[in-house]
Amino acid sequence: MTSLKQLFDASRSRLTPVYGGSEASWLLRIIMEHIKGWNQVELLMRADKEVSDFTVTRVNEVIDRLLAYEPIQYIFGDTYxxxxxxxxxxAVLIPRPETEELVDxxxxxxxxPDLKVLDVCTGSGCIxxxxxxxxxxxxxxxxxxxDRAIAVAKENAALQKVKVDFQTADALDLGAALTAxxxxxxxxxxxxxxxxxSAMDANVLDHEPAIALFVPDSDPLKFYKAIADYAADALTDGGRLYFxxxxxxxxxxxxxxxxxxWRDVSLLPDLHAKTRFMIARK
Known part of the structure; x- marks a missing residue:
């Protein structure tokens, strides 16, 4: 039989050459939380306990997928x-920490209270x-x-018990779908x-939806311009546009x-000091 510590050590040795030591440890904590429901304290307490062959097999299956650069969020179907x-x-991008900053x-x-909000290119619906x-x-x-992204977004709204009106529409032609x-x-x-x-990781390039990521080098602002043109009419006086x-x-x-x-156009950095957000007022 294999102890939890032995499983951890062997798994970390497999993951570290690809992900580095600290991320390998983080991935293993996520794996055990999903497979066994154990938090970090429980993992420490159970280090010398034996784990079942089924658990060893399940962990190794997940590690095989991680070594093929599949994101752990897609493997388990959720993210915190x-x-x-x-x-x-x-069908959707994995929400990034930078987008948490935008929400804040x-x-x-x-x-x-009672503001009317439109989120364009909602993806998972996180914003x-x-x-x-x-x-x-x-x-x-x-x-x-x-439509597949909208289905995921609707599920997230239901899970969080909030009301959002999700609609399938083209960000490049918003006026055809929205009148509010x-x-x-x-x-x-x-x-x-x-x-x-060429500078992106395989887990993004090979697994996340290209339609939600990429724009042509010849027209990198195509979505921003289309959304801003729509917003110029669709925002209330003094309304704000956030990108x-x-x-x-x-x-x-x-x-x-x-x-x-546009008035009061300002750029803001993210926590890594990269220019990441824009606010503008109609």
Whole structure:
């Protein structure tokens, strides 16, 4: 029989060459939490206890998938983000910590109740669900071009017990689907340029949906411009537009926004000091 410590040590040895020691340990904690329901304290207490052959087999199956660069969030179908456990699938991007910062910016800027919010390119619904949960009684609408993504987003809203109006629509042609006025429009649209692919990890390139990631090098601002053009009519007077950005194109977008008549256009850094967010006022 194998002890938990022996299983951990052998598993960490397999994962470390690909993920590094600290991430390997983090992955193993996630694996055991999902397979056995044990937290970190329980893992320490059980270190010398024997584990079943079934557990060893299940752990090794997950490690095989991790070594093929499949994200652990897709393996188990969920991720912990902004204090919530959200469902994810290969139909949606895995929510990033930077997007948590965007949610915090919006909630801090907008404490008043009953605001109407539109989330464009909602994906997993993480932004829409978080705003519905943490803002003061907002009315939230969220759109995505992917029916599969909308299905995941609806599941997340149900799990978090919040109300969001999810609709299938094209971010490049919002006027064809939406007629309401909004106090806030937010989007984390596709913004990674094709030329950046060579620097990206295999777990992103091979598993996350390209439609939610990439834009052509010849037109990297296509989603921002389309959404901003729509927002110019769809926002209430004084309404705010929030974007998550590619740091490589942030300055170009700011220049275009200012030339297009937007007021109070500002760029904000993320926690890694990269230009990551834009706020503009109608």
């Amino acid at each position: 983000w902004h204090g919530m456990t959200l469902k994810v699938s290969p 910016i919006i909630t801090k800027d907008n404490p008043q 829409a669900v978080a705003l519905a949960k943490f803002m003061n009684f907002p009315e939230v609408t969220a759109i995505d071009i992917s 006025k909004y106090d806030i429009i937010v989007s984390n649209p596709p913004y990674v340029m094709d030329k950046e692919k 998550e950005l590619n740091p490589l194109t942030a300055d170009s977008l700011k220049d275009w926004m200012q030339q297009s008549g």
